[in-house]
Amino acid sequence: MWIRHAFLGLFGFSAGIAIAAGTFAFIIMIGIVPRIAARSNTAKHTFCYENAILLGGLCGDLLSVFLDVQIPGGRPLLILYGFCAGIFVGCVAVALAEILKALPIFLRRVRMKEGLPWVVLFMALGKMLGSFFYFFFDMAAQ
Known part of the structure; x- marks a missing residue:
């Protein structure tokens, strides 16, 4: 055994x-x-x-x-950790997309000439809002 x-x-x-x-x-x-x-x-x-x-x-x-x-600090520390972890995951995702040249290929296909910072910003905001709704409304339990 x-x-x-x-x-x-x-x-x-x-x-x-x-x-x-x-x-x-x-x-x-x-x-x-x-x-x-x-x-x-x-x-x-x-x-x-x-x-x-x-x-x-x-x-x-x-x-x-x-x-x-048990890490003391409750929700404020959990919010800070979630914020920092989200920044890290976002940086990894953007770096991976940049390395794979996914964004430039996509922008060429849709013939986009301006506004790349806005596209990246709204991609990040969409990811953040999706995560917020997923955890806030407890969609994992459904």
Whole structure:
């Protein structure tokens, strides 16, 4: 019986390492960290950004898997976390679309010459409103 548990633990640990490595490789491949650093004129701190992402992922994994920790702060901290996580996911999505050249191809097909910042803004607002309605009206339970 203990051999099954040991094998299951080893298998889960190995799968977690593989998924984490793939996630961080994806983030590095699309170049989101250097792009954010270049846009914010903080390119000299790129190494600190990469370390912060790595340590954040590691600490988040450790806290969520091994510790039963209740983070104080209630809704205000949850709102702040959701806001920051949304910014990160939005940056990853835009960087991925930019790398895959999806937006330029779409804009060429619809023959759009101006207004790209507005398109990106309204895409982000649509994503935000969709998420808000999904969670606020508890559509997951339906």
